[in-house]
Amino acid sequence: MTWRSSSSSCTGSIETLALWHDTYLQSTGHKYQNSAPQHDCYVHDVESPIKSPRQGNPRSQASGGLFVNTHQAVAVINATIIDGTGSAPRPQQSIVVRDGVIEWIGPHSELPTLPENTEFVDIDGATVLPGFMDVHVHLAMDGSLNPAGYLHEPDALLHFRGVRNARRTLDAGVTTVRDLSGSDYALAMAVEQGIIAGPRAIMAIHAMGPTGGHSDSRTLTVPFDCHPAGAHFGKTADGEDAARKLAREILRMGAGVVKVMATGGVWSPRDAPEHDGFTEKEMRVIVEEATNKGVYVAAHAQGANGIKNALRAGIKSIEHGYLIDDEGIQLLLDNDAWLVPTLLTGTTPPDPTKATAYAVEKKNRVRALLEKNIARAFAAGVKVALGTDSGVVPHGQNLRELGIMVDLGMDPMRAIVAGTLEAARLLRLDGEAGSIAVGKRADLVVTAANPLTDIHSLGDPQNISLVIQNGAIVVDRRIRALALSTDRRTA
Ligand SMILES: [Zn+2]
Ligand SMILES: [Zn+2]
Numbered sequence: 478m479t480w481r482s483s484s485s486s487c488t489g490s491i492e493t494l495a496l497w498h499d500t501y502l503q504s505t506g507h508k509y510q511n512s513a514p515q516h517d518c519y520v521h522d523v524e525s526p527i528k529s530p531r532q533g534n535p536r537s538q539a540s541g542g543l544f545v546n547t548h549q550a551v552a553v554i555n556a557t558i559i560d561g562t563g564s565a566p567r568p569q570q571s572i573v574v575r576d577g578v579i580e581w582i583g584p585h586s587e588l589p590t591l592p593e594n595t596e597f598v599d600i601d602g603a604t605v606l607p608g609f610m611d612v613h614v615h616l617a618m619d620g621s622l623n624p625a626g627y628l629h630e631p632d633a634l635l636h637f638r639g640v641r642n643a644r645r646t647l648d649a650g651v652t653t654v655r656d657l658s659g660s661d662y663a664l665a666m667a668v669e670q671g672i673i674a675g676p677r678a679i680m681a682i683h684a685m686g687p688t689g690g691h692s693d694s695r696t697l698t699v700p701f702d703c704h705p706a707g708a709h710f711g712k713t714a715d716g717e718d719a720a721r722k723l724a725r726e727i728l729r730m731g732a733g734v735v736k737v738m739a740t741g742g743v744w745s746p747r748d749a750p751e752h753d754g755f756t757e758k759e760m761r762v763i764v765e766e767a768t769n770k771g772v773y774v775a776a777h778a779q780g781a782n783g784i785k786n787a788l789r790a791g792i793k794s795i796e797h798g799y800l801i802d803d804e805g806i807q808l809l810l811d812n813d814a815w816l817v818p819t820l821l822t823g824t825t826p827p828d829p830t831k832a833t834a835y836a837v838e839k840k841n842r843v844r845a846l847l848e849k850n851i852a853r854a855f856a857a858g859v860k861v862a863l864g865t866d867s868g869v870v871p872h873g874q875n876l877r878e879l880g881i882m883v884d885l886g887m888d889p890m891r892a893i894v895a896g897t898l899e900a901a902r903l904l905r906l907d908g909e910a911g912s913i914a915v916g917k918r919a920d921l922v923v924t925a926a927n928p929l930t931d932i933h934s935l936g937d938p939q940n941i942s943l944v945i946q947n948g949a950i951v952v953d954r955r956i957r958a959l960a961l962s963t964d965r966r967t968a
Pocket of ligand 2: 613614615657866
């Protein structure tokens with residue numbers, strides 16, 4: 478007897494799936510025929526009034542967290558500003574924020590008269606930076622790297638986990654993320670509507686790759702794609718027509734970036750980082766579809782050949798890049814594309830108690846090579862945006878990435894720019910965020926440490942004393958009674 482999964486069989490509950498699996502294991506004559514089923518259960522509703530991140534006025538969609546009071550003016554005074562552009566720090570500055578937007582920046586001695594209800598935040602010479610951006614996270618993932626483990630979880634648990642991880646990310650000084658699969662667009666909407674506190678999120682929703690590739694997490698016996706959790710992380714498509722259709726479907730769901738698998742990877746059971754994923758032709762049609770909708774494509778790309786396939790297909794965001802060669806570095810430069818080296822995940826040794834044996838072997842193999850390759854790309858001057866792959870490693874330590882970039886030869890100021898304005902350019906948000914400038918969103922991070930002499934200190938959230946998002950204080954580790962200025966200037 479041959480079992481063949483179909484879209485209708487995918488509608489079963491987790492209990493049904495478990496029963497299938499158990500029955501299969503007990504049945505020696507049965508074979509599971511892998512047909513890469515896709516969910517096919519759409520609810521046709523009226524057009525949603527909620528716009529996707531690429532539509533409408535971006536300012537109106539700014540995420541607010543839970544504590545927004547955008548009408549009150551906030552003045553951050555006695556600040557040393559590192560503005561995210563790479564310019565030298567400017568001491569004794571003040572920043573005035575109103576309606577969530579930076580309204581005035583200048584020497585503290587020239588601070589204009591402000592309304593009576595202005596909240597003065599005296600940071601006593603501490604450094605203020607733009608809110609950081611992590612362009613590679615998976616908020617629904619928690620570092621449990623046995624794909625079959627998701628078979629034992631209800632789908633909704635992913636989303637509750639995402640809520641907690643969004644808060645942890647904000648606590649670490651990250652006010653904007655790009656979630657490259659696993660979380661639903663609902664998470665971005667929940668932040669946007671102030672239902673939960675978290676970074677503003679641009680979502681890939683599902684990653685897409687070829688059958689047997691990095692987004693195909695099914696084990697040999699489990700029809701993994703049938704499980705909602707597994708299906709949330711990755712979908713499969715083969716051939717240009719199928720890739721085009723799946724890209725259109727993911728874009729329809731609200732994706733603000735399309736995530737593709739250009740190579741194999743560490744955590745997928747049936748491929749390796751050196752293997753190609755989608756072909757150049759498949760990726761080319763996905764780029765075409767994304768571009769048509771005003772969206773760009775990010776590629777999980779670890780092996781040297783797949784990196785080049787992705788770049789030749791027109792992909793602008795190369796994730797990981799661990800095995801990049803000189804030709805790939807030159808293509809990055811020629812195509813004006815970004816490298817997102819995800820060093821926090823790449824350099825973290827695998828935990829054999831959590832990861833499968835195949836993942837431990839692949840991870841150690843890549844880890845031995847990546848530092849040299851990424852350092853060479855840094856030295857060649859490629860554009861770099863900060864991304865951590867948090868979710869593969871625990872959330873809430875995102876800014877450790879800055880220190881690792883500096884360990885591989887990057888100047889501390891360039892690392893800060895990679896986590897602020899350069900990341901904003903990749904996310905196409907640089908017109909409204911990513912640097913401290915009049916007219917931009919007031920996403921700010923305050924630290925008592927000196928980031929230029931001790932960049933590693935930013936990796937510990939305890940050294941982030943304040944996080945301001947859209948002009949509202951959303952994280953405050955100061956002792957407010959002592960640190961808040963009693964200075965109440967009146968109009
Ligand atoms: Zn990846
Ligand atoms: Zn990832």
